[in-house]
Amino acid sequence: MLPNMADTPELLDLAGIGAGPFNLSIAALAADRLPTLSTRFFDRQQRYAWHEGMMLPDTHLQTGFLKDLVTGIDPTSRWSFLNYLVQHRRFYRFLNAELSTVSRAEFSDYLRWAAEGLDNVWLNHSVREIDHDGEHFCLRTDTRTFRARHLCLGSGKTxxxxxxxxxxxxxxxxxxxxxxxxxxxxxxxxxxxxxxxxxxxxxxxxxxxxxxxxxxxxxxxxxxxxxxxLDETAFTNEYFTPGYTSQFAELDERVRHREVSAQKYASxxxxxxxxxxxxxxxxxxxxxxxxxxxxxxxxxxxxxxxxxxxxxxxxxxxxxxxxxxxxxxxxxxxxATGFESRLPECMAPLADRISRDEQGAPSVGRHFLLDWQGDGDSRIYAVNAGRTRYGIAEPQLSLMAWRSAVILNHLSGQAHFDLDDDPGPVTWSPQGRESS
Ligand SMILES: Cc1cc2nc3c(=O)[nH]c(=O)nc-3n(C[C@H](O)[C@H](O)[C@H](O)COP(=O)(O)OP(=O)(O)OC[C@H]3O[C@@H](n4cnc5c(N)ncnc54)[C@H](O)[C@@H]3O)c2cc1C
CATH class of the missing domain: 3.50.50.60 (FAD/NAD(P)-binding domain)
Structure with missing residues (x-):
């Protein structure tokens, strides 16, 4: 007898847990440039907002508005901040206002516009539980179940x-x-x-x-x-470039910890x-x-x-x-004592199979992958979880488009996005031979 297709949960190539700016950036680049990949990003918020609990008057981004969801990697994408301004008919007034930084309220509205416009973002969907059936991940939201080949955890910090x-x-x-x-x-x-x-x-x-x-x-x-x-000077801002971040990720673990603490006030x-x-x-x-x-x-x-x-x-x-x-x-x-990285509660069924670092947070490896004892080729990517792997830019907006491109290239096995960066003015890695 044929299986009843209505009972078979939809199979996704990539399921995103959370659609904060980091997963939203992946959603936007995937929707535009990898339309054959079936991606879906679930967020529990009914009406999208960015850190609504901290939305106080007169608060601003610490980051330039060109570091939006997509521009760093694909400035032709329709999900850029500049297109948001044009679509809302305030491009010229935005320029005339000569804002040195965008307010958090405006950035939140930009993110909402993208989240509500992207078909692969499903709001009002809280992911309750994720398990693995030996072949695929099985996700349960409040109302439905889905299967997914791969996951990207983007549920933010606690x-x-x-x-x-x-x-x-x-x-x-x-x-x-x-x-x-x-x-x-x-x-x-x-x-x-x-x-x-x-x-x-x-x-x-x-x-x-x-x-x-x-x-x-x-x-x-x-x-x-x-x-x-905050140290916002030019050479410190070099930490927030793909070139710096890529070489940082290859350093010895002890050195990475030391450097991250020394760079505290850059972020x-x-x-x-x-x-x-x-x-x-x-x-x-x-x-x-x-x-x-x-x-x-x-x-x-x-x-x-x-x-x-x-x-x-x-x-x-x-x-x-x-x-x-x-x-x-x-x-x-x-x-105002900050945030910590934790595995989201919905991952409890898989928690024992995920390696942790000394602080108990999931360890992030190359290509933003978690190290887990998984079945087959099921991968778990994670954003905003690898500060000691990728450096101080990891929890910041600055490189989110670049990180999304790294993940999507790796996921699809093809170089959809050009990740090559010209060397900047600073030579971070040693050029000579090792001293004996
Ligand atoms: C107040 C504040 C201001 C900041 N300002 C800046 C700045 O100016 N510049 C900068 O570079 N960085 C800034 N940051 C740091 C960082 O850029 C932000 O925290 C950013 O929002 C992180 O994005 P994210 O997608 O990882 O997580 P979040 O923005 O926290 O989003 C996580 C999303 O996941 C959803 N979610 C969680 N669990 C589930 C679940 N089980 N099912 C479905 N959905 C779920 C949540 O609803 C949420 O929408 C700021 C941080 C804070 C707290």
Whole structure:
């Protein structure tokens, strides 16, 4: 008897888990240039947005708008940011506005336009479980099942909170990533922000301006020695090129770890524009207008413990140069403490077959492939998971189009995209012979 075709789940060449910018970039390049490949990218969001929980007023990209979904690899693609502007009839006004950086709101709208326009992106589809039947991956969403030859994990990173804070997580002890989910009122509250990166800066400036009402006090703690700027200078930006990234991936593991830590502020600092804005606002309010100084910047403080007293919290921090412990009374504590790589929950049935690095995150190898004990040629690609393999550009938007092209060339076994890059001004690899 013939099998009932209606019961056989659709077979895809590539199934993407998540359609954040990184998988969306793969979707856009595949749709245009590899139409015979059956690809589908599932995202659980009903109405597409980019980090909606951090969508605060006056926040901007740290990256130039030409580093969009496709332009770095295919500037003729219709999914470019420039085409988005033209389609929305604001190309000339965008130019006249002379924006040095695009707002996150506009970039999110660009991504939504692409996600809603691409046939191979299915929104409102949460991937619940993925297993392997010996031949193909089997994916279960809320409503359907699919089979796939290969996977690309693009479900993003998970917010990270210090362990001591986890038990207090809620309305008044929260991670930065959820701050904009709903309206908040900090009027007359003692607010403490922990974390000296861009998210901490975005929250501090908004709190200072009274976005959530005027607080009674505002303390911003950073473990860093100072409120460190993002290094956006030319030679540092060489780290965000295909040539640098390719040679980096070949280095010894120990060396890669060392280099990534040394390059921290090329990707994790605060934009100089935001630092100037904060300084000027503080100067105007507290030095010129003589407001009582209710906002305090506290670098070189590592938050080490937290307790609750009634409705309030006491946060303890260790001072970096004196080792002294300081205590901060707070009604609201916001942790802008970053994100960690984790295998998405839907991968639980396959979790034991995936190799991990020392931090327990899946190890990413060449061509952005996970190392797993799989059956046959079923491959698992992963984006935004290989910072110690590919360097500091990996979690950034800068090289997403290039990475998508690497993955699609590898997946299809053909050089659909030209990945050759001319050597730049800097010679990163040794030219001579090894010394004896
Ligand atoms: C606030 C903020 C601002 C940033 N700004 C910049 C910047 O200016 N420049 C820069 O270079 N980098 C920036 N980054 C870093 C990085 O570029 C972004 O985090 C980027 O969004 C990462 O893309 P992604 O596709 O890996 O993940 P995400 O954008 O996190 O997207 C993951 C997607 O997967 C979906 N998903 C998760 N699980 C499932 C599931 N089981 N089923 C279906 N869908 C699922 C989610 O709904 C989500 O849409 C920023 C990061 C943050 C947090």
């Amino acid at each position: 917010p990270w909170l210090p362990t001591f804070a986890c038990e207090y997580q809620g309305e008044r002890c929260l991670h930065a990533e959820s701050i904009a989910w709903h309206a908040r009122d900090f009027t007359n509250q003692r607010v403490v922000i922990v974390g000296g990166g861009q998210s901490g800066a975005d929250i501090f400036i908004n709190a200072l301006r009274g976005h959530w009402g005027p607080p009674k006090s505002l303390h911003w703690l950073s473990r860093r020695r100072n409120f460190q700027p 994790d600092g605060i934009t100089p524009a935001a630092l100037t804005e904060i300084y000027q606002t503080l100067y105007h309010r507290f030095d010129v207008m003589n407001e009582p100084r209710w906002a305090h910047l506290l670098p070189h403080r590592e938050a080490v413990n937290m307790t609750r007293t009634g409705d309030a919290f006491v946060l303890e921090a260790r001072h970096g140069t004196t080792d002294l412990l300081e205590r901060f009374d707070a009604d609201v504590v916001i942790f």
